[in-house]
Amino acid sequence: MVTNDATILKVKHDVLREVAKLAWDGKLDECREEMPYKMIPGPQAQFRCCIYKEREIIRQRVRLAEGKCPSGKDSINVVQVIGAACEECPIASYVVTDNCRKCMGKACQNSCNFGAISMDDTRAHIDPSKCKECGKCAQACPYSAIAHLERPCKKVCPVDAITYDEYGICVIDEKKCIQCGACVHSCPFGAIGTKTFMVDIIRLINAGKRVVAMVAPATEGQFGPDITMASWRTALKKIGFADMIEVGLGGDMTAAAEAAEWAEAYKEGKKMTTSCCPAFVNMIKQHFPMLLDNMSTTVSPMCAVSRLVKEKDPGTITVFIGPCIAKKSETLDLNIQGNADYALTFGEVRAMMRAKDVELEPEENSYQDSSVFGKRFGNGGGVTAAVVECFEEMGEDIKPEVMKCNGAAECKKALLLMKVGKLPADFIEGMACVGGCVGGPSKHKAELEAKKARDTLIGGADKRKVLENLEKLGADKVHMHRS
């Protein structure tokens, strides 16, 4: 996958692997302070101004890998700014470049409604104190001489949660942040990261606790056509997980419960939204609290499977693994009973594996707990497809209009329409990542890169029905609502 953060990913993963290694060996406390020196031996700096800055960045990354805030300041947000790594990108938004010919037309000046543009000796000049960032000058210039400089982190944030302090360092407004993680991989300096539960999970496995992994439906295809759910189970067991179960089964469970809920709402004429995407749920809670009554009360597939596992064996610790960052925030919402105890990203769990020299190996797919509909839950439109399938299996003759929101921007638009009573559909399927979970911030491969392998793997699954699958696995008795 071509990204702007290949070098950063390497540094991030090296830190995660080193931290995991020390945690597995029980040596984290004694060796923590040596890590920056080990990873940045010097004397020449590679990426930044000096090795001292590079070492400080590593020190802050180690803190994040341990689940602590990078700076000493304590905050509950999962997504965190690594202050030392933020390069204080320019804040001036519209700037005149060398392309300016100080032409006679002066379309820029004529288009500006705020008198912000003047002519200096060689080119036009924008007065930042007057500029309202409307962009009209940039559109008007026949030489495309006016560039729009926006910080990459701020540009991708769907809820405008990114601001700066007086020194230009990025600050996340935690009241607005929905933990979607879009900013994390947008920063070309890798200055935004997330707290991880990696060390906690390693310590609990080392302490002999029964820890069960629950692997996201978005996983199949991410690591090629040969890495099957059976491959995951083998690798996870090698590093000490007691078992693995696919969260696609939870997709089946959620679809069945949501179908019952939607059928009732449809008959009453009440509009509703899905509730499986944690960043979408955070968006409703923090930005559209007036719509909480319209949010489905069905728990997420992650929670459904966790409840199933804990019903069978109450002491079990459940860990979700997927491409999602917001799932970490869902595990922190303790108002929901029986949810997953912890969530890991692909990168984090693979660091735990690499630290023990374990890799995902090709294996024949001998494991299936989910219908194809549950497996497709992680694709945009997948929730709707599964719910519609359940309607058919239940014998409900309803064909609702569903607005399938692909990405946070579309979610926001649909919620705004719902708020003012103008939603041109019966239901909203909210997916905060473009493409659905398969487009999640911690994906290994982009949706299109993984598509062929994903289609091959899911194409090989048997065609069991959703409801019969739940009955067969005893998953139809689990309590499926938030409270």
Place this chain on the structure above:
Amino acid sequence: MKVTICIGSACHLKGSREIIKEMQELVAANGVKDKVDLNGAFCSGNCVKEGVCVTVDGTLHSLKPEDCSEFFNKEILGRL
């Protein structure tokens, strides 16, 4: 009221999951779901204390699972 319970490994081994379960049941039984918001927290580095780290509206307490019910009555119900 915001109640935060540490779910880090050290607090887990001291019984944070038992406390969470009991708190969830107490909140439901007392009908204060709308008033009490239960949150998990990453380790805040206070593991040296004997009990599990529990914060009520910003004030840190150290709580043992067996004292949960008394704590709930005094520090949570008592302050609502």
